[in-house]
Amino acid sequence: MRALFLVLFLGLALGQGVELRLYRNFAEVAEPVALEEGVYVWQPGPAVWERLIGDRVWLSGARLERVVWRKDAVWLFAEGEDARLHYLTRGLSGELRYRLELEGGELEGWLWVRNELGRPVRVEELVYIAGAVPIAGGAPRERGLSPMAKVAEAVSAPGARYEGAGGGVFRYRYDRPVVIEPERTGFPLYRAEVRPLLVWSYRGMFVRAERLPLSRGYRFEAPLALGAGSLDLFKGGTFLGSLRIGDAYEGDEVDLPLGPATRARAVRRVEVLAENAEVQSYRVTTRVENRGEEAAWVEIEERFPGDRLELVLEEGERVPRGYRVRFRLPPKGEHTYRFRVTIRYAKKR
Secondary structure (H helix, E strand, C coil), rough: CCCEEEEEECCCCCCCCCCECCCCCEEEEEEECCCEEEEEEECCCHHHCCEEEEEEEECCCCCEEEEECCEEEEEEEEEEEEEHHHEECEEEEEEEEEEEECCCEEEEEEEEEEECCCEEEEEEECCCEEEECCCCCCCCCCCCCCCCCCEEEEEEHHHHHEEEEEEEEEEECCCCEEECEEEEEEEEEEEEEECEEEEEEEEEEEECCCEEHHHHEEEECCCCCCCEEEEEEECEEEEEEEEEEEEEEEEEEEEEEEEEEEEEEEEEEEEEEECCCCEEEEEEEEEEEEEECCEEEEEEEEEEECCCCEECCCEEECCEEEEEEEEEEEECCEEEEEEEEECCCCCCC
């Protein structure tokens, strides 16, 4: 099932026709205003005023000539008749959450909106911005609030039209009116089917011990552009854990690490061919066993120290300073791979 996206445009209880672009840590509000004799006096009230981000207030649709701040009001002098007032606020923000059921592969996305303005917000047209959106400086006017994050990662929302990507963000439009209540309100974003794979992996320095420590996790291909957020993982209705995922484009691999691979057993035999201050040479045999009832993909990547490296692989591929091997293990299956490595060190003067 193809998922639906969203970038939020909201019509606030502040007035009709208000447009809201919602991000993870803030929002951009745009509301229609009428200029009288070339000036508009904006008095938003304490709830909005105290949560403004810096002095980011501007007009579109008119030529702005001067802006004057006076206590609890902003005077905007401009040429034109009808315009839109824009400002950035911490009073509205979004958080993206996912739920993945491994059995069946159903991925469900939710958008949770925090409303700190103290009254309901009517959303007529929602545009949600997903991606990394940097803002330099600008702290909320209310004391005690933390300063604006350097990077605000946004998310996506439900039943919307994908409008493409540009400037490093994803844009989605949601046209159905909704109401954002004070505190928190959750909206379903989409449902999509994915194919999660069980992955056992090790990535690190060369291991000479008898056991190779494998970690377990799951991986799936993003069915659409996914904004960063939290993901709750379930299997047959059993909760397996909550993780953070980063921004992912459609088709990207999304990894969900869970900890040690308890159903995997990786036994290693290291034969020493040479070992002194200038050279170390080993023949290594590794056998990986699947003791579970579920097929798993195994990915092992090791790096080696030294100044010069000679590596002979029976399978896998070379990577900088090491190798990478990948294979699939059926339930109760096993796989053995071998390599020979010679590590040379520069002579000490």
